[in-house]
Amino acid sequence: MNTTFDAQNSIRAETLMSEPTSSKTELSELGEFGLIRRLTENIVLKNESTLKGVGDDCAVLSFKDKKVVVTTDLLTEGVHFNLMYVPLRHLGYKAVTVNLSDVYAMNAIPKQITVSIAVSSKMSVEALDELYSGIYLACDRYGVDLVGGDTTTSLTGLLISVTAIGEADQQDLVYRNGAKDTDLLCVTGDLGGAYMGLQLLERENEVFKVNPKMVPQFTGYDYILERQLKPEARKDIPLLFKELGIKPTSMIDISDGLSSEILHLCTQSEVGCRLYEDRLLYDNQTRKMAAELNINPLVAALNGGEDYELLFTLPVADNDKIRNHPDISVIGYITPMNEGVNLITAGVGQAIPLQAQGWNPLKE
Amino acid sequence: MNTTFDAQNSIRAETLMSEPTSSKTELSELGEFGLIRRLTENIVLKNESTLKGVGDDCAVLSFKDKKVVVTTDLLTEGVHFNLMYVPLRHLGYKAVTVNLSDVYAMNAIPKQITVSIAVSSKMSVEALDELYSGIYLACDRYGVDLVGGDTTTSLTGLLISVTAIGEADQQDLVYRNGAKDTDLLCVTGDLGGAYMGLQLLERENEVFKVNPKMVPQFTGYDYILERQLKPEARKDIPLLFKELGIKPTSMIDISDGLSSEILHLCTQSEVGCRLYEDRLLYDNQTRKMAAELNINPLVAALNGGEDYELLFTLPVADNDKIRNHPDISVIGYITPMNEGVNLITAGVGQAIPLQAQGWNPLKE
Numbered sequence: 175m176n177t178t179f180d181a182q183n184s185i186r187a188e189t190l191m192s193e194p195t196s197s198k199t200e201l202s203e204l205g206e207f208g209l210i211r212r213l214t215e216n217i218v219l220k221n222e223s224t225l226k227g228v229g230d231d232c233a234v235l236s237f238k239d240k241k242v243v244v245t246t247d248l249l250t251e252g253v254h255f256n257l258m259y260v261p262l263r264h265l266g267y268k269a270v271t272v273n274l275s276d277v278y279a280m281n282a283i284p285k286q287i288t289v290s291i292a293v294s295s296k297m298s299v300e301a302l303d304e305l306y307s308g309i310y311l312a313c314d315r316y317g318v319d320l321v322g323g324d325t326t327t328s329l330t331g332l333l334i335s336v337t338a339i340g341e342a343d344q345q346d347l348v349y350r351n352g353a354k355d356t357d358l359l360c361v362t363g364d365l366g367g368a369y370m371g372l373q374l375l376e377r378e379n380e381v382f383k384v385n386p387k388m389v390p391q392f393t394g395y396d397y398i399l400e401r402q403l404k405p406e407a408r409k410d411i412p413l414l415f416k417e418l419g420i421k422p423t424s425m426i427d428i429s430d431g432l433s434s435e436i437l438h439l440c441t442q443s444e445v446g447c448r449l450y451e452d453r454l455l456y457d458n459q460t461r462k463m464a465a466e467l468n469i470n471p472l473v474a475a476l477n478g479g480e481d482y483e484l485l486f487t488l489p490v491a492d493n494d495k496i497r498n499h500p501d502i503s504v505i506g507y508i509t510p511m512n513e514g515v516n517l518i519t520a521g522v523g524q525a526i527p528l529q530a531q532g533w534n535p536l537k538e
Numbered sequence: 539m540n541t542t543f544d545a546q547n548s549i550r551a552e553t554l555m556s557e558p559t560s561s562k563t564e565l566s567e568l569g570e571f572g573l574i575r576r577l578t579e580n581i582v583l584k585n586e587s588t589l590k591g592v593g594d595d596c597a598v599l600s601f602k603d604k605k606v607v608v609t610t611d612l613l614t615e616g617v618h619f620n621l622m623y624v625p626l627r628h629l630g631y632k633a634v635t636v637n638l639s640d641v642y643a644m645n646a647i648p649k650q651i652t653v654s655i656a657v658s659s660k661m662s663v664e665a666l667d668e669l670y671s672g673i674y675l676a677c678d679r680y681g682v683d684l685v686g687g688d689t690t691t692s693l694t695g696l697l698i699s700v701t702a703i704g705e706a707d708q709q710d711l712v713y714r715n716g717a718k719d720t721d722l723l724c725v726t727g728d729l730g731g732a733y734m735g736l737q738l739l740e741r742e743n744e745v746f747k748v749n750p751k752m753v754p755q756f757t758g759y760d761y762i763l764e765r766q767l768k769p770e771a772r773k774d775i776p777l778l779f780k781e782l783g784i785k786p787t788s789m790i791d792i793s794d795g796l797s798s799e800i801l802h803l804c805t806q807s808e809v810g811c812r813l814y815e816d817r818l819l820y821d822n823q824t825r826k827m828a829a830e831l832n833i834n835p836l837v838a839a840l841n842g843g844e845d846y847e848l849l850f851t852l853p854v855a856d857n858d859k860i861r862n863h864p865d866i867s868v869i870g871y872i873t874p875m876n877e878g879v880n881l882i883t884a885g886v887g888q889a890i891p892l893q894a895q896g897w898n899p900l901k902e
Contacts, residue, residue, distance in 0.1 A: 207894075225605065229806070230714050231643035231790060232607035232704070241589065242606065243596035246686055246701060248654040252693040279595035290612040290699050322610055328697070329616040335654050335688075335699035337610060340596070350594050426595060442593070530571075 199299035201327075209299065210325055213306050217320055221285045223341065224319045233321035235286060240341035245276035251331030259375045262301055264403040265334070266308025272429065273338035274316050275407035275482040279427035280349075282342035283412065286321045287313070290335040292328035305334075316409055346412075346421070348486070353424040353443035357487040359506040360422075360496065362408050364455040365432060366471045369478025370463040371395070371402030377467070398459045405482045410501070418495045422486035431479040434530045437515055439485065446513040449506040449528065452520040476517075476528070563663035565691075573663065574689055577670050581684055585649045587705065588683045597685035599650060604705035609640035615695030623739045626665055628767040629698070630672025636793065637702035638680050639771035639846045643791035644713075646706035647776065650685045651677070654699040656692035669698075680773055710776075710785070712850070717788040717807035721851040723870040724786075724860065726772050728819040729796060730835045733842025734827040735759070735766030741831070762823045769846045774865070782859045786850035795843040798894045801879055803849065810877040813870040813892065816884040840881075840892070
């Protein structure tokens with residue numbers, strides 16, 4: 175593990191977490207069971223639905239009349255993260271929140287996770303402590319119990335597999351396939367920040383590789399760094415829906431980019447939609463970084479991904495309930511399927527068919 | 539992936555599976571969503587408790603009054619399997635059954651699995667079809683639904699992460715911590731076979747590396763090869779317990795070797811035990827291979843692991859109900875904790891403290 179290129183002190187998020195330790199204990203000193211004990215001995219179960227956590231052949235859960243939702247994600251080193259600039263605590267935190275985001279996208283409440291990791295035998299016990307400190311911080315903030323997992327070695331890089339389990343009353347569940355013609359297309363928060371944070375980290379990493387003495391230039395970009403390194407899941411949104419007395423007709427979380435997610439909703443709901451470029455919300459840091467790197471922030475929103483905001487549709491009759499709500503933007507509306515899935519450009523109002531990946535308006 | 543060293547036609551299990559195809563399609567031709575579609579499009583959900591499978595942010599399950607059990611395992615190339623001699627179909631099958639084994643060890647019935655894989659981008663689509671044919675065969679045989687997963691690339695080897703979910707009535711659940719003084723210590727099936735199968739595969743692989751023209755010598759060892767390459771989980775045992783009107787006081791599955799599992803049961807139950815060497819059952823192929831390689835089969839049973847049999851304790855009053863049952867051996871009994879956890883050797887009847895790993899009676 176290489177953490178010499180250290181972004182962690184430059185982002186606000188870091189102040190929430192403690193400093194890394196510098197001692198090094200070999201994994202082989204503890205062995206598998208010793209390691210599991212060390213990583214799990216401080217767990218205090220929080221949820222009534224968790225009857226038995228780590229320590230038997232299985233965890234035992236009880237959901238009574240609730241429906242149970244399950245989702246799983248796999249993060250691999252070199253593909254999903256670069257340990258050159260991703261602190262392990264942030265990585266642990268993110269590995270959990272990206273899964274919880276899928277649970278909220280069902281309008282459900284996450285309750286348990288399992289975490290399996292494969293690590294190089296060269297990784298130190300203290301490095302794993304760091305990773306797990308992020309995992310447990312996420313568990314605390316989101317009220318979930320870590321109830322199981324597996325710990326093994328890999329011949330090469332780090333790999334993290336998280337499964338999240340949540341619950342919901344049947345009538346609250348929201349699927350991808352319920353969007354109807356004339357529904358409002360809505361999104362929470364702002365978009366493109368995680369992608370611009372990644373571009374910044376990649377740029378500074380390239381500079382660092384050429385000259386390790388250069389001080390990384392992160393000042394003023396704490397928000398987009400946090401969006402990339404330590405994203406939050408929108409646990410407030412299912413509660414907000416209850417409060418506002420609304421239930422989306424369809425919903426999905428934004429992990430692969432707005433284009434891809436809109437296409438999922440439209441395909442599964444058998445509808446089309448019109449997405450308005452000028453309704454998309456960007457943070458100032460996203461705009462500033464985009465300008466600096468000569469990237470259109472629209473590309474970051476459509477294809478960048480990892481924003482972990484929620485995209486959903488609402489009956490047009492609910493418009494008044496969300497109008498001017500600071501957490502929700504109406505970015506378009508649903509049409510019949512034969513009208514296609516289109517981006518309506520700002521200014522001229524041209525309709526351009528949305529594509530799932532790699533679509534670049536600068537190259538049209 | 540290298541499958542030139544081909545064990546698959548030499549073991550009986552192979553006749554249950556179809557032949558591999560020889561065409562090669564690049565993963566990049568399909569893309570992630572195309573690949574997921576291909577790998578999941580033929581799923582037919584079997585269980586009432588599966589309301590929604592693959593295709594949304596989460597699967598949706600319903601267990602009503604049943605308790606829910608969850609377990610997860612991670613298999614990594616080069617650590618848990620060697621693609622030089624493990625056919626992908628067998629690997630897929632095994633990745634599922636080792637998880638189901640944990641569910642049966644709770645005296646529960648598995649109902650759903652999620653499967654996440656990380657593969658080298660060089661692996662072909664057809665190779666993944668092979669892997670999934672084994673996964674689906676296990677799903678069919680064990681009556682479980684594949685309800686979710688994640689598919690990603692890894693920079694190096696193959697990795698499979700499976701989470702299994704099962705159900706049980708609360709009163710049927712069996713934990714590791716319920717063994718009581720005087721209880722019978724019992725095990726299903728025979729032991730040490732998977733380990734001896736592995737030794738055979740490793741030996742033939744070494745021969746092959748030196749001379750690729752040598753024909754591997756597998757004749758007469760189909761049983762131990764199957765124990766290693768394509769182990770079954772004991773789905774019959776929870777049903778048998780019902781039929782016999784018994785409920786174990788504690789139970790665990792044998793994945794790491796009998797020593798390790800007995801120590802888990804005894805530690806968590808705060809008891810000791812006496813395990814009798816002469817009560818352990820070996821298959822003839824296990825004995826024969828052990829003799830050929832000059833290994834004591836006891837070592838294979840105690841420390842070899844991967845037998846996926848169930849180890850459990852029963853009140854002594856239930857002795858008559860299991861006496862002479864072909865699937866169950868009584869291999870010892872539980873004692874007070876202060877008497878320790880001991881192996882009683884055959885012949886002289888010496889008591890030797892059991893150790894979790896690497897204990898080798900040949901070296902005492």
